[in-house]
Amino acid sequence: xxxxxTAQSRQRRARRQxxxxxxxxxxxxxxxxxxxxVLGVLVFAIGPMIASLWLSFTDYDMLSxxxxxxxxxxxxxxxxxxxxxxxxxxxxYAVVVVPGSMLAGLVxxxxxxxxxxxxxxxxxxxxxxxxIGGVAxxxxxxxxxxxxxxxxNLILGLFGIDGPGWLTDENWVIWSLIFMGxxxxxxxxxxxxxxxxxxxxxxxxxxxxxxxxxxRQHLSITVPMLSGVTFFNLVMGxxxxxxxxxxxxxxxxxxPSNAFLLLPVYLYRVAFDYLEMGYASAIAWVVFAITLVLxxxxxxxxxxxxxxxxxxx
Amino acid sequence: MAHRIRSKEGxxxxxxxxxxxxxxxxxxxxxxxxxxxxxxxxxxxxxxxxTLEVPPVWFFDPQWSNYAEVLTLVPFQxxxxxxxxxxxxxxxxxxxxxxxxxxGFARLRAPGRNAIFGVLMxxxxxxxxxxLVPTYIAFNKxxxxxxxxxxxxxxxxxxxxxxxxxxxxYLSLPRELEEAARIDGAGYFRIxxxxxxxxxxxxxxxxxxxxxVGTYNDFFGPLIYxxxxxxxxxxxxxxxxxxxxxxxxxLHMLTAATMIAAAPSIIVFLLAQRYYVNGISxxxxxx
Numbered sequence: 188x189x190x191x192x193t194a195q196s197r198q199r200r201a202r203r204q205x206x207x208x209x210x211x212x213x214x215x216x217x218x219x220x221x222x223x224x225v226l227g228v229l230v231f232a233i234g235p236m237i238a239s240l241w242l243s244f245t246d247y248d249m250l251s252x253x254x255x256x257x258x259x260x261x262x263x264x265x266x267x268x269x270x271x272x273x274x275x276x277x278x279x280y281a282v283v284v285v286p287g288s289m290l291a292g293l294v295x296x297x298x299x300x301x302x303x304x305x306x307x308x309x310x311x312x313x314x315x316x317x318x319i320g321g322v323a324x325x326x327x328x329x330x331x332x333x334x335x336x337x338x339x340n341l342i343l344g345l346f347g348i349d350g351p352g353w354l355t356d357e358n359w360v361i362w363s364l365i366f367m368g369x370x371x372x373x374x375x376x377x378x379x380x381x382x383x384x385x386x387x388x389x390x391x392x393x394x395x396x397x398x399x400x401x402x403r404q405h406l407s408i409t410v411p412m413l414s415g416v417t418f419f420n421l422v423m424g425x426x427x428x429x430x431x432x433x434x435x436x437x438x439x440x441x442x443p444s445n446a447f448l449l450l451p452v453y454l455y456r457v458a459f460d461y462l463e464m465g466y467a468s469a470i471a472w473v474v475f476a477i478t479l480v481l482x483x484x485x486x487x488x489x490x491x492x493x494x495x496x497x498x499x500x
Numbered sequence: 501m502a503h504r505i506r507s508k509e510g511x512x513x514x515x516x517x518x519x520x521x522x523x524x525x526x527x528x529x530x531x532x533x534x535x536x537x538x539x540x541x542x543x544x545x546x547x548x549x550x551t552l553e554v555p556p557v558w559f560f561d562p563q564w565s566n567y568a569e570v571l572t573l574v575p576f577q578x579x580x581x582x583x584x585x586x587x588x589x590x591x592x593x594x595x596x597x598x599x600x601x602x603x604g605f606a607r608l609r610a611p612g613r614n615a616i617f618g619v620l621m622x623x624x625x626x627x628x629x630x631x632l633v634p635t636y637i638a639f640n641k642x643x644x645x646x647x648x649x650x651x652x653x654x655x656x657x658x659x660x661x662x663x664x665x666x667x668x669x670y671l672s673l674p675r676e677l678e679e680a681a682r683i684d685g686a687g688y689f690r691i692x693x694x695x696x697x698x699x700x701x702x703x704x705x706x707x708x709x710x711x712x713v714g715t716y717n718d719f720f721g722p723l724i725y726x727x728x729x730x731x732x733x734x735x736x737x738x739x740x741x742x743x744x745x746x747x748x749x750x751l752h753m754l755t756a757a758t759m760i761a762a763a764p765s766i767i768v769f770l771l772a773q774r775y776y777v778n779g780i781s782x783x784x785x786x787x
Contacts, residue, residue: 213608216688220604221613223597224620227657231631232623238634249637295529298522301514309526311773313533318769320717322735323762327540330751336552338539344554370533377780422625430627433719437739451629458633459724468633475630482625 243468253465260469270470272445273453274477276361280449281428284368289420292375293413297405299376300383310380314373321433328367329354329438354438360446367434375420382416383409414493418485425481429474450474544755551751566756573753574737575730576760582726583716583733586651590715591708593655594662598707599700601658602666603692607678617667624660628720636724650725651718655711662707665779669703670696706779709772713765734761 243260247253264270295313299306316324331338332353340350353363386409394404410417432451439447448456450470458467514522543551545562570576604610605617639650673696681691697704722733738761742749769776 210609213688214610217604217608217610217613220608220688220692221601221610221616223656224601224605224658224663225616227597227654227659228620228623231635231654231657232626233619235631235634235638236626238637239630239632242633242637249640295526298526298529301519301522303514303519303523305523309530310777311770312530314773314776315537315766315769316533318713318717318765319537319762320719320735320765322717322719322739323758326738326741326754326758326761327536330543330755331536331539336554336751338535338556341554341556370536374780377777381780426625426627430629433735433739436719440739454629454632455720455724458636464633464637471627471629471633475627478625478627 239468239471242465243472245465247464248462249464250462256465260466261473263466264469264473269445269448269453273448273450276446276448277429277450279361280365280368280431281425283365284428285421285424287365287369288372288375289417289424291369291372292420293379293410293417295372296376296379296383297409299380310377313376317371317373321431322437324367324371325434325437328363328370328434332363354442357444357446360444364431364435364438364447364449368428368431375424378416378420379413382413386412418489418493421485422482425485426478429478540755540758543751544759546752548750548752563752566752567760570753570756570760574741574757576737578730579732579734579737582648582731583735586648586722586733587712587715589648589652590655591711593652594659594711595704595707597656597658598662599666599697599704600692602663602670603688603696605663606667606670607696608688620658620660620663639725645725646727646731648726648731651715651721662710665707666700666703669700673699702775702778705772705775709768709775710779712768716765716768734764737761 242253244255244257245253246256246259299310299313319327334340334350334352334355337350337353339353343350351359353359390408390412391404394408399407430451431449432455435447435449435452436455439452451474454467454470454474457463457470544566545564546557546560546566547563550557550560605613635650639645644650677695677699678691681695686694717735718733719735719739722736723739726732726736738757741754741757
């Protein structure tokens with residue numbers, strides 16, 4: 188660009204050297220600050236992940252040392268009827284609960300997104316079920332589901348319907364778990380609400396001028412504008428649905444039925460009742476692989492449905 | 501269009517008719533969503549006899565003594581103390597480690613920093629089931645089973661989502677903060693401890709309520725690591741609440757126990773909902 192005198196360039200070089208010393212100090216401190224997080228990732232995430240992959244190729248009961256058995260755990264899985272049953276009901280659970288709570292969350296969030304003082308109350312009320320712990324949720328619903336004097340069958344009885352054995356009829360149990368799962372839609376609702384508040388009002392005003400009705404406005408403005416949030420809710424929903432443990436575990440308490448055997452419950456049984464740590468690790472890896480595949484599918488489908496505004500960075 | 505209602509709440513302005521329709525629909529939904537909890541509270545205040553009556557009794561003398569009775573059936577104070585120790589330690593550990601690491605990620609430069617941050621964020625997607633078995637085996641090997649350590653110690657090594665929250669906040673603070681402190685001769689540690697940490701109160705509040713509710717409600721961890729009944733937390737105790745030793749779990753006792761166990765996280769949420777909603781909004785923006 189412009190010419191510089193030698194004195195100026197010398198000065199600049201000296202400054203750069205001083206800076207590089209400072210830079211090195213800064214980098215050192217940066218590593219020091221990152222240390223807890225890095226150790227955490229190594230010791231509690233990556234390390235155990237690798238260990239669990241290795242364990243999945245072994246036979247290990249925690250008493251004698253692990254014995255390498257190759258792919259035997261995985262071949263055992265393929266012919267394990269209980270595993271397939273568990274996988275099937277877990278998938279059914281996820282396929283209903285994830286879209287179900289997203290739809291409920293979106294509808295309630297749209298209704299909540301208005302400047303009214305009472306909305307703060309509603310927001311908390313709808314979110315409340317999500318702060319109650321899994322064990323308490325199971326206790327609450329376990330009482331409602333009671334065949335003889337639970338609230339649901341009392342209400343059905345008013346209409347002359349003989350209510351099902353929500354927790355005793357093998358075919359109903361998974362649906363009972365699903366209703367409980369959808370009840371916790373508060374998290375997706377709050378995320379949708381945050382997303383809604385980022386949509387410019389002008390879009391709706393323009394649509395109104397064009398004579399679009401409310402439903403039409405939501406279908407052609409709200410839904411596409413929220414596709415990024417939907418994507419987030421979908422991925423987190425899948426991960427969450429494959430990890431539900433407390434509710435089925437507590438409700439199954441003392442019930443030998445396999446109807447409650449969502450994958451995490453099966454994993455618990457194999458690991459802590461049968462002490463088959465190698466086999467449990469194989470199950471864990473299959474669950475992980477399923478999560479990865481589903482997430483990857485969602486990511487791949489992204490360009491098809493996620494709306495990006497032109498000019499967005 | 502004529503009468504827009506104004507208030508401090510966010511969201512779009514709407515007409516009065518629309519407002520009434522919305523409130524009506526939301527009230528209906530709210531009734532359905534809160535019914536399970538309301539029914540539990542109602543049942544917890546009945547006598548054993550009344551809980552079994554069909555059709556259910558709606559008007560009765562509330563038996564507040566049910567709550568006192570539940571507390572005598574189990575060593576509740578013991579469970580509450582265990583839970584308090586675990587929750588407090590986890591909250592302190594999480595706040596310290598996450599804000600500490602986040603300061604490095606947000607304000608200092610070093611080669612590889614962004615790659616490390618990427619890996620850290622990726623661990624958010626890792627299901628806990630994958631790490632469960634080896635972690636349990638390791639804690640067993642070093643003799644930590646039946647102690648609180650497996651539940652507490654990991655909190656001191658950060659947590660991806662909370663580090664993200666602190667980092668976002670630190671990124672938004674002006675550079676001059678550090679520059680002024682550095683001219684005064686403060687080192688990075690002091691800058692973090694006496695400038696950034698105190699400034700991050702809003703994030704601290706959010707992380708505290710999240711961690712409190714998450715740890716308080718945790719069931720799987722305490723279930724596998726705490727084998728002795730004297731070490732149990734409230735959620736484990738509730739999961740195996742058997743009621744009176746002679747009669748077994750009666751509905752009025754079970755519901756009272758459930759409400760006692762659920763109360764702390766509900767109360768914390770209601771008191772700190774502003775921060776709670778904040779945190780969830782951040783998680784949504786992190787898409």
